[in-house]
Amino acid sequence: MGERSLKWGLRLLGVALFLGPIFISLGANNWDPKAAVLPSEAELNEVADAVKGVMGGGFSPDTLTLGSPSIVGDQVSLPAEFRSPFNIPVKIRSFSIHFRADGQLLTLNMKESAVEVPARGIASFTLVGTYGGPITVEPTLSGFSVKFEALGVQIEFKQEV
């Protein structure tokens, strides 16, 4: 008799440990299975805010400031200043900017291998490239591409102007 009771007791213990949490969780969430299983609305909003917070205000015309170019031979060097809109430190892995002048495409690439930018901080780097011959008209921006590393994730943007 005792042996049988023990067997049933152990079985019931297993069932209670499985069903107990389900009933407690459903009861605490007004018997709404969705509310019991899924994270709360407040938690999801906090995550959304955190992701938005990381992105900061996004890119604006003030994000990148280009200085005056210096030309030595066919080498063009252009100082650039990046004002980070991000609320976390990021690393600029590569930066390319494309200009068009006299039907030619001039591409300037970041000279540095990588540039660390503090959260909402400013970083300076130099864009360098070569051009094929004398330019008779003011070059116009035709696009850029940038590769960031933030929180161990690589993000690449390309924009044609």
Next chain:
Amino acid sequence: MSGSSNSGPHGGIAGINWLGVVSGLLMIALPFLGPWWIGKAGEALEIALSPFNLSMSVVGQPISSNLVDLLLLAVAIGMVIAGVFMIVASIFPRRWWSKHLIKYGATKPLWAVVGLIVLLIVGALLFNNVVAKMLPSLIGEQAGGMGVFVSFDLPYVIGTSYSSIKIGEVASIMAPITFSLTFAFWVAVATSALGVAARIYHRRYSK
């Protein structure tokens, strides 16, 4: 009741099922040893999982499910109870209830280890073959119908891979995915082996 004492040739300290005692102690300790498996997508997403706890964070912000937390708490309580049963049954191996308590407790760590591995393999299979195929249309709608190319190749249980999402020619995101097993997992494997060995060894007391 048969075998109601530990006296005789196998009585006293010699009559104790030491494999069961050690296994029981480890079973009680297991829920407090931390995660068994950690999955990371860069530093943006982290999942720490054990049969007793699940913690997820996105950009450092924790996410939890009330039901999952309570179920895993119950698994932790169940493991501690099973560990206590193992110890008591191993100290009094000739009592009539001993074999039932051993039977109840001995395979709990093994099922926990097998369950976790199966969950991770099924999870990676589902993600690589189902979710990764649904993502392009979901992201494409958000991205104004731009062509979206998704490459997800989650490792099975452990390993590192790179997953990427490419949105048209405009943007791409690439994250290293790293899955690893922790020291606590290997303690659980050792506990499973000890539990099974203790159960087999315990048969000698029933004769």
